[in-house]
Amino acid sequence: MVCYVNNTPHELATNQLLIDLLASLGQTPQTRGLAVAVNDTVVPRAEWATHAVQPHDRILLIRATQGG
Numbered sequence: 001m002v003c004y005v006n007n008t009p010h011e012l013a014t015n016q017l018l019i020d021l022l023a024s025l026g027q028t029p030q031t032r033g034l035a036v037a038v039n040d041t042v043v044p045r046a047e048w049a050t051h052a053v054q055p056h057d058r059i060l061l062i063r064a065t066q067g068g
Contacts, residue, residue, distance in 0.1 A: 001055040018043060018051040021059070033064035 002009050005025065012021060018036065027034055029045055036043050037060040043051050
C-alpha cells in the first residue's frame with residue numbers, strides 16, 4: 001500500500017502501525033519536538049502505537065526547531 005509522508009510516497013505493508021512507519025524513518029516516541037498529523041488531524045503521541053495507517057493516508061511530520 002502507498003501512503004504519503006510530507007508529500008513523498010512511501011510503500012508500506014498492509015496493517016502497518018504509525019509507530020512502525022515512524023521507526024522506519026528513524027523517529028521514536030522519545031523524539032522530542034515531533035508532531036504527527038494524519039489527513040490533517042494531529043495524532044497524539046499516546047496513539048502512535050495503535051493508529052493504523054490506511055492506504056493513501058497523508059502523513060505530516062513536523063519537528064519543532066529553535067531559532068529565529
